[in-house]
Amino acid sequence: MHLVPFPLLALIPLFPLLGAAYCGLVGCGLFKKYGEGAIHWPAILLPWGSFVVTLIAVITLAGAGHGAVLHQRLWDWFRIGSLSVDAAFQIDRLSAVMCLVVTFVGSLIHVYSRGYMKGDASYWRFFSNLNLFMFSMLVLVLGDNLLVMFVGWEGVGLCSYLLIGFWYRERKNAAAGMKAFVVNRVGDYGFTLGVFLLFWGLAAAPASLLRGQGGEPVAAAAVHEVAVGHGEVATSPGEHGAPIGEAAGEHGAAVSHGTEGSEAGRTPVSSVTFRDIERIMEDPARRDAVLNQKVLGFGLITLVCLLFFVGATGKSAQLPLYVWLPDAMAGPTPVSALIHAATMVTAGVYMVARLHFLFAYSPVAMTVVATVGALTALFAATIGLFQYDIKKVLAYSTVSQLGFMFVAVGVGAYWVGIFHLVTHAFFKACLFLGSGSVILGCHHEQDMRKMGGLRKLMPITAVTYFVSACAIAGFPFFSGFFSKDEILWKAFDSGNMLLPGGGIILWVLAATAALCTSFYMFRSYYMTFSGTYRGAQGHGTHDAHDAHGGHGHGLPKESPRSMTWVLAILGGLAVVGGYIGLPILWGLPNAFETWLEPIFEGSHHLIHSAERGHGAEWGLMLFSVVIAFSGFFLARWLYKDAKSPIPGRLLASRNGLVQGFHRVVFNKYYVDEAYQASFVNGTVGLSGLLSWFDRTVIDGIVNLAGTAGRFCSGIQGWIDANIVDGAVNLVASLSMRAGRSLRKVQTGRIQNYVLGLTAGAVVLVVIGFLLKW
């Protein structure tokens, strides 16, 4: 791994950011003045600009040799203690693949949106958000550390939120947007904790080495000591300096870190930068120290990986956090294609591949990733069987296909996961855009029962949809065949799984899911495109959220040229896109694996094969083909031209088993209802309870103190008025009375005084006598 400075790198995300700022800040005014052209030309051209820069980067990368990483450091984002985070981008062979997909498919979808969003009052807002999404996604992909990645990670979540709720006047859409953001936040909770745990775990490693307590759980105090330090980073002892410092020493200038952060020849104490973490994991002494740490009974790395995977389940819609994705279909269809199929939702897969040097060290985490992926693949595929909303079918299909990708990265076949990510981006984007074309043609109708016969009315859409369906179903020589078949084989052949029978269980789950996939895709194709048009022709029963004038009248007709061209390009790629990764089994060159090989070579030695041999591989491949065709023929038999009575008869069946099964699956296993009843209502109920507690108990105590104070003051006041003042008044009245009675003495008559004097003298004499003077 060596760093090559590449000053153009920041342009890739910058272009769409400019577009977003332009459309968002001045777009509203320009849109009103100059119309749609003022919006969509910059908004479309800028992402294409990113694509061009990406191409330049890829060419540079290819010429820079094995393991080169193009890098650009912009500024230090924050740097406190031993935590040092740069605003920096890197593009290596993995992010290059992602970047190409994002900029290419993304730009195409921008072109498509021009036709799809035509006439919308918030045209400018749509393109602003879409550009902002491109920016965030590119930051996610290009970030050179976990936190810059997290900026993109949350940024795409934000754009997803904004675009799902794009037609915010409907409560349903706003609710779906919020659901997406909140569920993603739950995943991000895991991601954040993963970052914390990893950061402190790495920091604790040299400290525990020093103390010779590598196997012990690290006390918080030790952690504390390392990171607190005194301004300087408490660096690890020299013993693990030499082998790791290569990059920093040779390419220090390129990275141009400050001097206090990482001195040449030493890895930092801890880091959130991908290559630093990888370097720490390559150093045997530190790696062992990291691996030996235990947290809550788990290995540190296992827990870290599981926490990151929680983040991935949120973003990539895996069990149990997939629930937001089907609802996210409330957004405009180009958004569903771009964000909720081709790019954003694959971020979790990308992250696991990016962090392969951690995941590969934890068989537990790998098993969990692959198992969750396989379960999700099957679970979502079964829900897809009975949906009527064409976008919902595709949404569950996306969840399912993402599950396949997680199976791949879970078993350590990282390049296969990314390969499926790429082919999926082509065919699923094409399917979604095709569905968008259909929806537009059918005047915003999404229910497939009200479609039919569109093959003649919308031929280009129909053809592209069909070839993409072939691709996703895994027909031989279509792109999906190569990637999906490779996943099934790698799962079957995995030697890393802690499951009974190795990866065979995974293979069974995934193969069943593949059968379902083939069936529901062709079901949707035949329901939509075959037979005769069943939609309403006189009036539209749709909502009035956008301004497609005159919709709801007449037969559907093919979408405008800007949309069909995009469909054609993506449809073409859905066919041929797989040829970048031809099976080695066939003795053909696999360009894709070769391209990604330097990225994953660090963890290569940890990934084992179960050595099931070529015979098995051929067998499985044949079986995959059988699966794909079975699904196809079944769907064709049941749904072609809506002629078969069997689906209707099954639906009307009084058989408790059939009915019950259909009801449970049709209602998506009641997962949403269960979440609503448990988490949502639980939280709101708890909030209500705490609010009551706050008002009644805590504030009650405060008010009680206040009342007690008043009461005391009241008593005090009473005492003041009656006792203190009373005493004063008593003295006063006593003296007054005394004065009054004494007044009587002051008669002014001399004889009275003389009498008094005499009497007094007598009394004195008597007293004196008595006292024996």
Next chain:
Amino acid sequence: MTQSTILSLVVFLPLLAGLALLLVPRQRVVFCRWWTLAAMTAGLVASGAALSMMQKGAAGMQLVHRVPWIPSMGIDYFLGVDGISIYLVLLTSLLGPIVVLSAWRSIGEKVREFHFLLLLLQAGILGAFLSLDLFLFYMFWELMLIPMYLLIGVWGGPRRVYAAIKFVLYTIVGSLLMLVAILYLYFAHHAQTGMYTFDLLRLYGTELTGPQQVWLFAAFALAFAIKAPVFPLHTWLPDAHVEAPTAGSVVLAGVLLKLGTYGFLRFALPLFPSAAHAAQPLFLVLAVIGIVYGALVAMVQTDIKKLVAYSSVSHLGYCVLGLFAFNISGFSGSLFQMISHGLSTGALFLLVGMIYDRRHTREIADFGGLAQAVPWFAATFVFVTLSSIGLPGLNGFVGEFLVLVGAFGANRIAAAAATTGVVLGAVYMLWLVKRFLFGPLVHEENRMMSDLNGREVLLLLPILLFIVYLGVHPGPFLRRMEPSLHATLTLSTPGPGRVETLRMLQLSTGSLRGSGTGWKAGAEGATAPRGASVPLLPATAPEFTAVVPAPGVMDQVLTVTASAFAVSASAVGNGVAR
């Protein structure tokens, strides 16, 4: 303006401008507004000048202004600024003109008095942030109470009197105990060194026994915990916020609360490090409860302002959590969170105030679908919401992240529990946004509402710019605060490192050279004029050198305590009288 007096200018400019305002005839309301705006803006310029005069990378106190004030008691007029206080000063100064602009139309009665109080409040807050003499600090601390009390009590909502009294009483209870603790510390320091001084940097060096630390820390912590506020001492806050006028809410949330957390950072932790460390578990728990509890309670509020008020309880919980992590990322995150909470919650209160001015209601149920009627308002509100829920790339994230990283280093469980606040924060804010701005426009009367006007854009714009800038490029801010935070962290950690750091800090302000007026009663007692020292000091005091204060001092402390309670009792009485 020279280096030594710039801070005095920062503090006294608003005060003098406020006093001058009283000479203006009360009918000239327009002049009052412009005058106050000009004074606040000048104050902002002065704070900016102070920032530019500061030396980067220095940990100690800078721009020190020190004049003997009551030499006989060792009281100095002693201002100074470091990498910690400068940002709080700047935040206060920035919010000054914004607050004046926000009240431009909404305050129609007693305009002159309102602005006078705003300026007085500003001076009090700035003084409290800049004081390095505990006596002076206490004076400013109490000074800002009165204008806030009146702002709520006179210009507030229907329950303003209850809220104002609750606010004052709550704060006074805490601050009186703190006063007692300050005096105790004062005498303890004298008993040890023979010197009477309120100089904070000298008092840092007071050696206290364990129980002494605990009691003194408890008294300080109570005052600051009420101010912050820390659960369960928070219930004055929602009432005060709901009843206060917009300007009051903005200052209250923006800066007044930060005096609590700043107090911990500047006083409670470094003065009593052992006790603070002993109290770490307690405060970690309270902070986590505050974060989660505040967020949950915020969720079900029906009044937008009350919702934002409870969100402040949650956000300030992060600040406290970071402080009690006792590491540099926790400290810096906490300080950063203070600033960014001031910006984002300040902006939220401003926005809610704007809607209140138009519709005279803050009930969420009275709104819905506002994005159609007032799109720019809605866009701004969403933006500030994102800042508040800690979207990376905006200001809120940096503080929250650093606090949580720090807390994770101190206690994993506490940090994991606190991180749930990040999820809950998104829930309550986005739910608010959904009900407030999105959905159909159900109330017809909202349709005619006007969107943001030029004045409102002008006052929001600086905050929005800082929200972005602090999130994208927090480096310069963190770099400047780090040395001071390191020094404070060392002071807050019991151990040998304290002495050296303290020496460095004292050198930076001249506290060590004795250029201040700390009056050395022991050594110079013979030459010092006895008469001058009579008022406070018992004649025998100079002879005591033990750590434990002398009985005479204890008597005094008891007397002061008794009188403090008498004052508080009379305050209660006054409250009742109203």
